[in-house]
Amino acid sequence: MREGNAGRTRQYDAAVVGGGVMGLATARELRRRGLSVVLLERGQPGRAASWASAGIVTAPVGHGDEPGYRLERLSRQLWPAFAEEIRAEAGLDPEYRETGCLIPAFDDDQARDLDRVIRLGLIERGTLLRGSELRDAEPSLGPSVVAACWKPGGNVENRRLCRALEIAARHAGVEIRTGAEVRRIVVAGDRVAGVELVGDSLSANLAVVAAGAWSRSIEGCRPVAPVVPQRGQILALDRGPVRLQNTILTPDDPYLVPRADGRIVVGATREFAGWDATPTAGGIAWLLSSAIGIIPALRDCPINQIWTGFRPVSPDGIPIIGPGAVDGLFFVTGHGPSGIGPLPGTIALLAALIFGEAAPIPPEPFSPLRFPH
Numbered sequence: 001m002r003e004g005n006a007g008r009t010r011q012y013d014a015a016v017v018g019g020g021v022m023g024l025a026t027a028r029e030l031r032r033r034g035l036s037v038v039l040l041e042r043g044q045p046g047r048a049a050s051w052a053s054a055g056i057v058t059a060p061v062g063h064g065d066e067p068g069y070r071l072e073r074l075s076r077q078l079w080p081a082f083a084e085e086i087r088a089e090a091g092l093d094p095e096y097r098e099t100g101c102l103i104p105a106f107d108d109d110q111a112r113d114l115d116r117v118i119r120l121g122l123i124e125r126g127t128l129l130r131g132s133e134l135r136d137a138e139p140s141l142g143p144s145v146v147a148a149c150w151k152p153g154g155n156v157e158n159r160r161l162c163r164a165l166e167i168a169a170r171h172a173g174v175e176i177r178t179g180a181e182v183r184r185i186v187v188a189g190d191r192v193a194g195v196e197l198v199g200d201s202l203s204a205n206l207a208v209v210a211a212g213a214w215s216r217s218i219e220g221c222r223p224v225a226p227v228v229p230q231r232g233q234i235l236a237l238d239r240g241p242v243r244l245q246n247t248i249l250t251p252d253d254p255y256l257v258p259r260a261d262g263r264i265v266v267g268a269t270r271e272f273a274g275w276d277a278t279p280t281a282g283g284i285a286w287l288l289s290s291a292i293g294i295i296p297a298l299r300d301c302p303i304n305q306i307w308t309g310f311r312p313v314s315p316d317g318i319p320i321i322g323p324g325a326v327d328g329l330f331f332v333t334g335h336g337p338s339g340i341g342p343l344p345g346t347i348a349l350l351a352a353l354i355f356g357e358a359a360p361i362p363p364e365p366f367s368p369l370r371f372p373h
């Protein structure tokens with residue numbers, strides 16, 4: 001940190017707005033590359049969508065030339081080393097685990113469809129399992145599941161990940177300010193000059209907007225990040241009699257995620273319900289009845305916790321990563337329902353764009369400049 005002319009204005013190379021996984025991992029990376037970095041979080045870091053998440057990290061499904069596919073494939077390659085680095089730096093294991101994933105089919109038509117998609121090569125390393133092969137892979141499945149596609153993937157314990165990222169960022173030398181609500185990005189001429197907070201301001205040449213579902217409310221941005229909140233209701237069950245082996249992904253949700261401590265996370269609704277964070281009877285009933293339909297023994301598991309979170313959803317469903325229309329302004333937001341899985345690839349792409357290096361994947365589809373500015 002440097003003092004300004006009058007000794008009053010704090011001056012940083014970079015100010016990161018928002019302390020979810022995107023902001024924390026960005027701040028850590030910028031500091032590791034030698035910048036002085038302040039992270040500004042209006043509440044506590046890692047308590048919004050990144051806390052609410054289920055933390056699924058899967059192999060991508062679809063066409064290899066789709067932007068989301070490229071980002072997820074890159075991230076999958078980076079996850080093991082990324083998780084190990086964070087564990088070593090923080091002294092806290094984010095519990096990134098390759099459990100394998102199962103996509104169930106509930107009738108023969110669905111099984112045929114899954115088989116066709118696998119044969120078309122749209123599910124990387126996908127394998128159709130039936131009969132005893134399927135029951136061996138996941139003994140707790142009920143009779144409603146007639147077949148399933150196995151594919152690589154797993155999950156990370158996202159709340160531990162948030163804490164570990166925060167510790168790693170602090171150890172790297174990031175200054176993390178909590179209770180620091182950013183109002184606007186201050187622009188002088190055509191470049192970033194700093195950040196105005198509620199009751200404070202600071203100077204920075206680089207500002208990174210990582211404010212999740214709230215990114216739209218940061219003034220002074222060009223473009224305004226056109227992100228809206230999508231509510232997800234989600235819950236965790238204690239292990240009870242069920243030992244879930246795989247992460248279970250149904251085509252239209254819900255999904256079931258086994259944690260290292262035996263809890264099973266069941267998520268999540270997808271609702272545009274404004275900023276109402278209250279779980280509903282209908283949402284939780286749907287999660288529980290669908291989950292019990294897949295694994296009947298879940299009916300005897302105690303409910304551990306119910307919560308909601310707001311996914312930051314972009315208009316085209318593609319994350320917003322890269323420079324804005326003002327020199328020194330960058331965005332890393334809009335990851336919607338997949339913001340933990342694609343984390344390491346996102347940070348690699350953003351860092352390459354900030355430091356003028358070759359991008360690891362084509363950056364254009366992610367550009368903030370695809371929106372009016």
Ligand SMILES: Cc1cc2nc3c(=O)[nH]c(=O)nc-3n(C[C@H](O)[C@H](O)[C@H](O)COP(=O)(O)OP(=O)(O)OC[C@H]3O[C@@H](n4cnc5c(N)ncnc54)[C@H](O)[C@@H]3O)c2cc1C
Pocket residue numbers: 017018019020021022023040041042043044045046047048049050051052053054055056057180181182183210211212213214215218231232233234267268308309310311312332333334335336337338339340341342
């Ligand atoms: C129920 C649910 C389940 C999910 N499951 C998965 C999953 O299994 N796998 C997956 O990959 N993704 C999943 N996601 C999506 C993923 O969690 C998000 O895409 C990701 O966490 C977004 O991270 P973020 O850092 O952009 O936002 P957030 O974690 O929301 O962080 C944004 C931060 O910015 C702060 N902030 C906002 N405004 C300001 C301001 N003006 N000044 C300062 N700070 C500000 C907020 O307080 C917050 O801490 C899920 C999301 C939900 C809600």
